[in-house]
Amino acid sequence: MKKLAVPFALLIAGALQGCSAGPQFFGHKDPTSCQEPGSDAWWAEKAALPPGVRQKYKKGKIWPARPRTNLPPQQFSHTYYSEHYWPLPYVCQDRESVAVLMETQTALGWQEETTLYDRHFDLNDQTLTRSGELHLQYILHVVPPERRAIYIQSTYDSALDVMRTDTVNLAMAKCSQNAGEVMVTIRDCQQIGRPAAEVQAINEMYMSTIPAPRLGSASASGSSSSDSGSTP
Secondary structure, eight states: OHHHHHHHHHHHHHHHHOOTTSSOSSOOOOTTOSSOTTSHHHHHHHHTSOOSOOOEEETTEEESSSOOOOSOOOOHHHHHHHHHHTTTTHHHHHHHHHHHHHHHHHHHHHHHHTEEOGGGBOTTTOOBOHHHHHHHHHHHHTSOGGGOOEEEEOOSOHHHHHHHHHHHHHHHHHHOTTGGGSOEEEEOOOOOSOOHHHHHHHHHHHHHTOOOOOOOOHHHHHHHHHHHHSOO
């Protein structure tokens, strides 16, 4: 009897948990799976189950109250695996999501930085202004190569957009030998900020209306106070 106790215990454990090296010993079917219990396909299906407590309905309440999955529970070996290596692999997914978000924000920032807006063009003939030429040189010579691209604010007129693109390509050919390697793209956007001429006009108006920073003399202030005191 003692010799049969160990194999019998192993058979019971295999029936309860599932055979780790092939189909189960008994004709047991998993109602939550279409695969044969213990097969490679069955284990692959069970390995995809998420860890954690399952949400159940009992005595009129949902246990636990927090949102949880209703999928079948993990196998014991998979539960041990999840607890042993926690928080892997989920921490890697969290880090990747943060990295993707930061890269998206960085890429959009460089897109704004390398855009030629309406203020960089002469609205009459769509040629680059002096500020537009300087900004183009900044893009070609200062911006890192991996971020180097030229975006042009669209005028929503295909003919004017073509004129702006030709102007930028011609200006690039004059100031850079590698102009053909820089991509030029029309972009639907709105300019951020305001032209330098407008800022200068606002500053000049502000400075012209500042009162003189002078205090009245002591005699004038004394006479005014005496006059106010002698008033009947």
